[in-house]
Amino acid sequence: MKKFNVNIENETYMYEEGTSYFDIVTEHKRKALLVKVNGKLQELHKTLKNDVNLEFVTLSDAIGRSTYERSAILILLKAIDDIYGSSISPRVEFSTGNGLFVRLGSKTDYDVEKINNHMRELVDENIRIEKTNVHTDLAIKMFHDAGFFEKEKLFRFRRVSRVNIYRLENYIDYYYGYMVYSTGYIDKFSLTRYKDGIVLVIPKKENPETAEEFVPEEKIFNELNNASINAIEMGVSDVGSLNEMIANGMTNEMILISEAYMEKKIGDIADDIIKRGNVKLVMIAGPSSSGKTTFSHRLSVQLMAHGLKPHPLEVDNYFKNREDTPRDENGELDFENLDAMDIEQFNADMLALLDGERVELPNFNFKTGQREYNGNFLKLGKDDILVIEGIHCLNDKLSYRLPNDSRYKIYISALTQLNIDEHNRIPTTDGRLLRRMIRDVRKRGISPTKTLAMWDSVRRGEERNIFPYQSSADATFNSALNYEISVLKQYVEPILFSVQKDSKEYPEAKRLLKFLDYFLGVPSDNVPSNSILREFIGGSAFHV
Template sequence: MKKFKVNINNEVFEYEENTSYFDIVTEHKKKALLVKVDSKLQELHKTLKSDIKLEFITLSDVIGRSTYERSAVLILLKSIKDIYGENIKPIVEFSTGNGLFIRMNGESEFDIDKIDGRMREIVDENIRIEKMSVHTDTAIKMFHDAGFFEKEKLFKFRRVSRVNIYKLEDYIDYNYGYIVYSTGFVDKFSLTKYKDGLVLIIPKKDNPEVVEEFVPEEKIFNELNNASKNAEDMGVADVGSLNEMIANGMTNEMILISEAYMEKKIGDIADDIVKRGNVKLVMIAGPSSSGKTSFSHRLSIQLRSHGLKPHPLEVDNYFKNREDTPRDEHGELDFECLGAMDIEKFNEDMLALLNGEEVEIPSFNFKIGQREYNGNFLRLGKDDILVIEGIHCLNDELSYRLPKDSRYKIYISALTQLNIDEHNRIPTTDGRLLRRMIRDVRKRGTSPTKTISMWDSVRRGEEKYIFPYQSSADATFNSALNYEIAVIKQYVEPVLFSVQKDSKEYPEAKRLLKFLDYFLGIPSDNVPSNSILREFIGGSTFNV
């Protein structure tokens, strides 16, 4: 039997041809969910065909955790089917708090302990999850027979000739992404009953041995829930339905309705600010590529319609000079921490403005790393109001000296309400990453490879400095548009092909390309010039 060399952490091992990666993982006693073979991700049922470099992908990796979640969902869906048959139709909706929300359509009552017990039986039995490749026409018939009509619709618009389907005993499903080798890999999870469904909780990647208690985030849940129901009302709750509307020539109507819904939400927030009567500081924060700048412009227009005079202000103008910027644990300058801001000067200036004094607002010169004063004087009159944008705007430590009733805090994020189908959600981070990628290319000359390489760091900063404070906001605004990925596809797809196959960013670029392939593209001609989407694709009426 022919043997091949396998390089694992610079140590070389020999294995016979056709040895499965599952056997190699088992021999090395690693809790690997996938492997990376010469920079290409592979599931564990695949076998050895040549000399390779092998890396183990675990729950501590981003792709490992998403594989674990996807596999846990597969086991959950089979368990529900085993207990309730066709009486409950579970819909995998969105992340909420530290878990994944699954809406239980059908019977109003369900026994969560029964579902949990059935899941654990399936895990204990360590059942092999089979992967089958079938012709697309066959897959469409299988989805129809199984009652998965969103999947049936989705694959009517797919150009591929074959589809990979996963089979767990008598249960079959399509999954957007990889699945583990067998059910025994998914041994840590919990279920919590919540609203009209349940929440599935799995370990975090930085603490893979612990399943934490569910921590609900009511405001974010309500925003996502409303967006999901709005998408259903519009008939675009999933990608297949979106593609159907595009194919039927309803694109312009869909864009107009989506934008009108967003304008109403902005108007409602402006109304609430005005009703409070004493708000002088509107403070806006949100994760990367949420459309904060366009939102602040559109909110300012709504405030003007109420007779107010909004003035934009960026907290970044209050950065400490470069020599005073703190450093992180790696000795690198930490621009994202609160300590990088001159909090005292910010509070001093804002208090002076609230007291009717004239203040010279600084600007920060990022080229030389110094704060500058260029004669930008401001005094707030009765109808003047500041619209302030910055990463720490929801953190009370930034504005600790300012009266609470003078502040109105807004959390903004692109909370994707569209799902691929009834069992495959689109992570909110995917929409934001695509937005950022096209803006980076267009405005900063940054390659997709660089954007992907920085993304984990960007997200760590968000988790540390933004997400912990989102529940303290007076208003939450969802900047995601039902139709946007179909437009973004035209801009981001070509540049993703520039990511080199030998780069460590290639698997993520390949995943995003596969994701974009689900969508029919639409031109940007009918996207309004004041749309938040214009902040990323260009052509905005605002200076963004």
């Protein structure tokens, strides 16, 4: 039997041809969910065919965690099917709090403890998760017979002739991404009954040994839930339905309805601000590529329609001078740290404005790293209102001296309401990442490879500085549009192909390309000039 060299962490081992990666991982006693073979992701059932460099992918890796989540979902759906059969049609919806919401519909007598216990039985039995490759036409029939009609519709628009199906005993399903070798890998999770469904919690990357109890975030859940219901009402809750509308020539109608719905939401927030009576400072925060700038402009237009005079203000202009900026654990300047802001000056200026004084507002020069004063004076009259944007705007430590009734806080994020199908959700971060890559190339000259390389760091900053304060907002705004990924596809696909195969970012670029392949593309011609999407693809009516 032929033998091959396998390099693992700079040590070389010899294995026979045909040895499975599962056997290699088991021998090395590593908790690997997948492996990278010469930089390419592989599932553990794959076998050795030549000399390779082997890396272990664990729950501490982003790809490993998403693999764990998919596999946990499969076991959950199998458990529900075993207990309730077709009387429950679970739908995997969205992340909420620290968990994943699975809607169980109108059925209310389901037993979460019973589902949980059966899941653990399936885990204890350590059943192989089998993968088979079938013709797309057969997959469509299989999904129709199983009652997975969104999957059936999705694959009617697939260009490939074959598709991978996963089987857990008698239960079949399709998943966008890799799976673990067997059920025994998914030994840490918790289930909680919530609203009209259940929440599945799996370990975080940072703490892979523990699945925490569910911590609900009511405001974000309600926003996501409303968006999901709206998508269903519009007939575009899944990619197959979206593609069907595009194929039937209904793209423009869909764009108009999506934009009208968003404008109504902005108008509702403006109405609420007016009703409060004393609001002089509208404070907006949200994660990267949420469309904060366009949203603030559109909100300002709505406020002007109420007779107010809005003035934009960026908190970034209150950065401390470069020599006073704190550094992170790696010695790099930490601009996302609240201590990078001149909190005292910000509060002093805002209080002076609230007291009717004339204040010279600063401008931060990012080239010199210094705060400058260039004669930008402002005095607030009866109808004047400040629209303030910054990552710390929801954190009361930024505005600790300002009276609560003068502030109106808004959390904005692109909370994707579209799912691939019944059991495959689209993470909200994916939509924002696509937006950011397009904008980085178009406006900042930053390559998609660099954007992908920075994304984990960006996410960590959001986890630290934005997400903990989202529940304190007076209003939550969802900036995701039902149709947007079909438009973004035209812009982001070509630049993703520029990511080199030998780069660390290639697997993520490849994943995103596969993801985009589910969508029919549409041109941007009918996207309105005031759309949040224009902030990223260009052609905005606003200076963004």
